[in-house]
Amino acid sequence: MELPGTRPDQDLGRHEVKTTTCYMCACRCGIRVHLRDGEVRFIEGNPDHPLNRGVLCAKGSSGIMKQYSPARLTRPLRRKAGAERGAGEFETISWDTVFDLLAERLGRIRASDPKKFALFTGRDQMQALTGLFARQFGTPNYAAHGGFCSVNMAAGMIYTIGGSFWEFGGPDLDRAKLFVMIGTAEDHHSNPLKIAISQFKRNGGKFISINPVRTGYSAIADEWVPIRPGTDGALFLALIHELIRLGLYDRDFLTQYSNAAELVNLDEGSSEYGMFVRFEVPPEEGCFDPQNKLWWDRELNRPVGTHTPGVEPRLLGEFHLADDTPVKPAFQLLKERVEAYTPEWAAGITGIPAETIRRLAHEMGITARDRKIELPIAWTDVWDNEHRTVVGNPVAFHAMRGLAAHSNGFQTIRAMSILMTLLGTIDRPGGFRHKAPFPRPIPPCAKTPNGPEGVRPDMPLDGMPLGWPADPDDLFVDAAGEPVRIDKGFSWEYPLSAHGLMHNVITNAWRGDPYRLDTLLIFMANMAWNSTMNTAEVRRMLADKDEDGEYRIPFLVVADAFHSEMTAFADLVLPDTTYLERHDVMSMLDRPISEFDGPVDSVRIPVVEPTGECKPFQEVLIELGSRLKFPAFVDKQGKRKFRDYPDFIVNYETAPGSGIGFLSGWRGRGGEKFLRGEPNPRQWEMYARNGGYYHHELPRSYQYMRNWNKGYLTWARAHGLTRYAEPINIHVYSEVLQKFRLAAQGRTDTRQPPDRLRKRVETYCDPLPFYHEPLESQLTDTRRYPLNAVTQRPMAMYHSWDSQNAWLRQIHAHNHLYIHPKTAAAAGIADGAWMWVESRWGRVRCLACHSESTEPGTVWTWNAIGKAKGAWGLAPDANESSKGFLLNHLISEELPPHDAGEHLSNSDPITGQAAWYDVRVRVYPAGPDEPAESFPQFAAMKPAPGMTTARPKWFAYVAGKFAGASGKEP
Amino acid sequence: MTQLALVIDLNVCVGCHACVTSCKQWNTSGWAGPMADFNPYGADPTGTFFNRVQTFEVGEFPHTQTVHFPKSCLHCEDPPCVPVCPTGASYKRKEDGIVLVDYDKCIGCKYCSWACPYGVRELDEAQKVMKKCTLCVDRIYDQTIPEDRRKPACVIACPTSARLFGDVHDPDSEVSVAIREAGGYALMPEWGTRPANHYLPRRRTAIRIHPDELVRADNPLTKEDVALPSADNTLEDAIM
Numbered sequence A: 001m002e003l004p005g006t007r008p009d010q011d012l013g014r015h016e017v018k019t020t021t022c023y024m025c026a027c028r029c030g031i032r033v034h035l036r037d038g039e040v041r042f043i044e045g046n047p048d049h050p051l052n053r054g055v056l057c058a059k060g061s062s063g064i065m066k067q068y069s070p071a072r073l074t075r076p077l078r079r080k081a082g083a084e085r086g087a088g089e090f091e092t093i094s095w096d097t098v099f100d101l102l103a104e105r106l107g108r109i110r111a112s113d114p115k116k117f118a119l120f121t122g123r124d125q126m127q128a129l130t131g132l133f134a135r136q137f138g139t140p141n142y143a144a145h146g147g148f149c150s151v152n153m154a155a156g157m158i159y160t161i162g163g164s165f166w167e168f169g170g171p172d173l174d175r176a177k178l179f180v181m182i183g184t185a186e187d188h189h190s191n192p193l194k195i196a197i198s199q200f201k202r203n204g205g206k207f208i209s210i211n212p213v214r215t216g217y218s219a220i221a222d223e224w225v226p227i228r229p230g231t232d233g234a235l236f237l238a239l240i241h242e243l244i245r246l247g248l249y250d251r252d253f254l255t256q257y258s259n260a261a262e263l264v265n266l267d268e269g270s271s272e273y274g275m276f277v278r279f280e281v282p283p284e285e286g287c288f289d290p291q292n293k294l295w296w297d298r299e300l301n302r303p304v305g306t307h308t309p310g311v312e313p314r315l316l317g318e319f320h321l322a323d324d325t326p327v328k329p330a331f332q333l334l335k336e337r338v339e340a341y342t343p344e345w346a347a348g349i350t351g352i353p354a355e356t357i358r359r360l361a362h363e364m365g366i367t368a369r370d371r372k373i374e375l376p377i378a379w380t381d382v383w384d385n386e387h388r389t390v391v392g393n394p395v396a397f398h399a400m401r402g403l404a405a406h407s408n409g410f411q412t413i414r415a416m417s418i419l420m421t422l423l424g425t426i427d428r429p430g431g432f433r434h435k436a437p438f439p440r441p442i443p444p445c446a447k448t449p450n451g452p453e454g455v456r457p458d459m460p461l462d463g464m465p466l467g468w469p470a471d472p473d474d475l476f477v478d479a480a481g482e483p484v485r486i487d488k489g490f491s492w493e494y495p496l497s498a499h500g501l502m503h504n505v506i507t508n509a510w511r512g513d514p515y516r517l518d519t520l521l522i523f524m525a526n527m528a529w530n531s532t533m534n535t536a537e538v539r540r541m542l543a544d545k546d547e548d549g550e551y552r553i554p555f556l557v558v559a560d561a562f563h564s565e566m567t568a569f570a571d572l573v574l575p576d577t578t579y580l581e582r583h584d585v586m587s588m589l590d591r592p593i594s595e596f597d598g599p600v601d602s603v604r605i606p607v608v609e610p611t612g613e614c615k616p617f618q619e620v621l622i623e624l625g626s627r628l629k630f631p632a633f634v635d636k637q638g639k640r641k642f643r644d645y646p647d648f649i650v651n652y653e654t655a656p657g658s659g660i661g662f663l664s665g666w667r668g669r670g671g672e673k674f675l676r677g678e679p680n681p682r683q684w685e686m687y688a689r690n691g692g693y694y695h696h697e698l699p700r701s702y703q704y705m706r707n708w709n710k711g712y713l714t715w716a717r718a719h720g721l722t723r724y725a726e727p728i729n730i731h732v733y734s735e736v737l738q739k740f741r742l743a744a745q746g747r748t749d750t751r752q753p754p755d756r757l758r759k760r761v762e763t764y765c766d767p768l769p770f771y772h773e774p775l776e777s778q779l780t781d782t783r784r785y786p787l788n789a790v791t792q793r794p795m796a797m798y799h800s801w802d803s804q805n806a807w808l809r810q811i812h813a814h815n816h817l818y819i820h821p822k823t824a825a826a827a828g829i830a831d832g833a834w835m836w837v838e839s840r841w842g843r844v845r846c847l848a849c850h851s852e853s854t855e856p857g858t859v860w861t862w863n864a865i866g867k868a869k870g871a872w873g874l875a876p877d878a879n880e881s882s883k884g885f886l887l888n889h890l891i892s893e894e895l896p897p898h899d900a901g902e903h904l905s906n907s908d909p910i911t912g913q914a915a916w917y918d919v920r921v922r923v924y925p926a927g928p929d930e931p932a933e934s935f936p937q938f939a940a941m942k943p944a945p946g947m948t949t950a951r952p953k954w955f956a957y958v959a960g961k962f963a964g965a966s967g968k969e970p
Numbered sequence B: 001m002t003q004l005a006l007v008i009d010l011n012v013c014v015g016c017h018a019c020v021t022s023c024k025q026w027n028t029s030g031w032a033g034p035m036a037d038f039n040p041y042g043a044d045p046t047g048t049f050f051n052r053v054q055t056f057e058v059g060e061f062p063h064t065q066t067v068h069f070p071k072s073c074l075h076c077e078d079p080p081c082v083p084v085c086p087t088g089a090s091y092k093r094k095e096d097g098i099v100l101v102d103y104d105k106c107i108g109c110k111y112c113s114w115a116c117p118y119g120v121r122e123l124d125e126a127q128k129v130m131k132k133c134t135l136c137v138d139r140i141y142d143q144t145i146p147e148d149r150r151k152p153a154c155v156i157a158c159p160t161s162a163r164l165f166g167d168v169h170d171p172d173s174e175v176s177v178a179i180r181e182a183g184g185y186a187l188m189p190e191w192g193t194r195p196a197n198h199y200l201p202r203r204r205t206a207i208r209i210h211p212d213e214l215v216r217a218d219n220p221l222t223k224e225d226v227a228l229p230s231a232d233n234t235l236e237d238a239i240m
């Protein structure tokens, strides 16, 4: 054997290094890809990249096995004539045929009724483009996966503080002294959060994890506080109760920067009941939140305009205006709201002892108050007050799907945001910090059309496909108050469904409620498996036919890089490329990768050639948009504007001459501008030269207090990041919700909800946070189904994506149901034994694993490890299908019929966020004669034409030798 | 004399497995590769890894600790695997203390893996030779790799920087300082193998609150004297 170090690695073949962006998950780390003889040799984190600073996770380090996975689709496919949908019988066709066929079909739909075409996408990172495509097509039926992921987190926080966790903001662990992580959050912000938690711990901060399960990051928490799923709201409200009781809140922050001191009209007889009292000011051009509300002056004991210099307002009390209108500051209403939410009350709901809740409140309140940070950074607020320093109260929070995926998630997240506000931690050092383009107005400006007339043949949609309703008039409903969208988004059923409800599309389209579709295009979402609730039924619906023998969903197109459970149901399969084979942008128009200190966006640049006939989905959209002559894609003569996707990225502007495009760096003819500027023909090259990202660091005085920072807001407006340079005051009290409530109560003359929904809207659209049991529990016999079942996300897998990955699947080849030993013993379930877990919707046979790090009222498993036989390039006897399982079979996409309707989504009643974690279950052992196999099972999928089928039993990847070893061009 | 080693900080390791797969991708195409996988897409896949992370629970609910424990060859100063090797395939390098295997000499007899008390040597079933962590001997001296990246693959990947790399014989090295200051320990010292790799223990931060901190004079509630004193309702009216 040659002595090690005899030859440098780069001499072992033709060596190249290329910089691009990882996409083994949605975190988007910068990577350097080393190639040997054109094959991937090593992927390392890019040390210069602001996001991951050189590190890389388990997924990112396994990119090689994704690139060369046998699950890859390599040819466009069409369901064979006469073959049943779902049988997996395909023939290969050419891209020309694909485009002819699609252009003809979609053109026909667009010319008649554009809403019959629906485009729904997974976590694609190209929502700006897919959304543009849908809008240009003219269909309202578009959304990405946010509705079944974490829209509660986005909406709950954005409607409260004007920003949210992950892409748009996060915990400033560099300066925090106390960090509280609640619920599963392992996958949202992957490497940056790991980097930050580790530094935080090394700096001596205290890390508290509140979670039913102690895995993942919770393992290294200084304190683990187990909690029952779905009860986080009760905990927050009790914490707020204790902080207010003791005066452990930041009074100055609340009065200056939130609506806590603003006076609410409490005249029962008024249509303004529950709204802020306003004095008249002439309407100001370009203003979303006129500063015409009132405080109660402490000194003079009378009402006064908010932010009157020198005035200190009351936060508590009950007052009467000159016309005798009774008013209270919003904070008084909050105090009254949390009166009954004592720690003792919360203890009974959350399972956390009352003393612990009190201590947590004290630790938060005292750390915030007594360990203040003061940075010598001068800044000016929007009211022209000069500040010599930036102050921070170093308590930081982080949460994601654990809070979000409950039907009470929106109000829970409102409560969390208000807790963060009481502590004075918004956009301040050591607390929560925004990331550009946030903060944005509450709510942000984008709106959908508000009636069916916004959908017009052969015309773009008259509004955005997704938006942020501010009042009932913004809903997307018809004259009867019924939904226009196939997923019923932005209707009275889910008024603030900012990300749509992808989880109900198939069921609604199948039932024809509100109507039937013609063509459903699904990109990169496994709706026949782990991305859907009620999996077995949804699979049936996908292939279900009418009496006349036609499919109820007439035409299904699936674009994906891999042979997933979903591709089997396609009539047309469009093979996508991997992340190493394509151009991409992480755009400011979408979800960029900004840092606390300023905007950052980035790109992918291909490092290897596309495999087989794979085509980037972006190219498919550009081609179709051009053929269908969408106004954005062709010139006045109908001639195609953009050669291809890279050309589109450079030259597309949001409006002619707007200077705003997909990429914010190196704009202007010669690349001398940023954020706004003319298209730069050499923009890609300039990104490539800079390691694939553009980072604009703001001056220090613009980096904090951005909701109220005059310099920042003016700068943001000048550079097209926001429309207004107005203060974005925190909505402790939500007038937006009150407007929906008033309508439901019939007090206002805005649009009214259908009668069946009045009660529901009135109850849940509460302007102050409140706790309610998750909807499913309310409608279920919880004595029969005493346990909660949830999933957590393994750090080494990204949803269903990585079972095809030979290295990662060795870490999680199959999953278990984790259960506390006492709970298991009571049910007679042995460690490692086969068991049943059953909800009112179905049952699943799986393997048990006893666990002391699981709250006894909870059972849980890793998300999306279980697979259908033969899917994802796996052999039919692979662990994923024989032992692995999905909890999805236990979860319904709809609530049981109740007084609000028959087919309401199993979702948050405000945002439509899928309530994955609400399901109630019971457990019992599997019988001795039952097969040692997970249940349910489905007929094995066949490999599709063009897939690699033969892989040796022994396989060893060596860069530069793969093509030979696999007998196939990679 | 130099003794290179890894020091793994269990206080920050989150069990993400980045070190596991980064090791695999570097080494399978490197000097110590290939690293074969059996049934890579079938039942019970199993392959060669030089580094694995074990996760276990300690204690009873609710006082449970979940421990992530990455483990690779510890490059013992007194490696029991070396003298038992009948062919001299297993050897410890004088210059840096790395324990290596020469695949050409290895006959796959597994004596060394029985001798290793840590269970970190794995027989590559495809090649029938013993394979294990090399401390990325083909990275750490490679002058074509930029100096700040001239470290083991697992070390540069680790998102929590839980993995420190250096010379444990140099008292001023980052690893020696960490062992000294954070109470680093070696695994199973009773075996007398003197592992070069060390682990740093969990450290727990707590917040102490004095009761008087809850009742301070500047309590903002004092600004909310809510029940406004009115002229016709004073102390005078109440005191007899």
Ligand code: SF4
Pocket: B008, B012, B013, B014, B015, B016, B017, B018, B019, B020, B053, B068, B070, B157, B158, B159, B160, B161, B162, B163
């Ligand atoms: S990469 Fe680091 S944090 Fe992740 S398992 Fe390995 S040592 Fe632990």
Ligand code: SF4
Pocket: B072, B073, B074, B075, B076, B079, B080, B081, B082, B099, B115, B116, B117, B118, B119, B120, B121, B132, B193
């Ligand atoms: S850990 Fe085992 S294989 Fe590594 S040097 Fe020590 S005894 Fe040898």
Ligand code: SF4
Pocket: B022, B023, B024, B026, B027, B050, B051, B072, B132, B133, B134, B135, B136, B152, B153, B154, B155
């Ligand atoms: S030092 Fe190198 S060979 Fe050893 S575990 Fe780390 S990456 Fe693997």
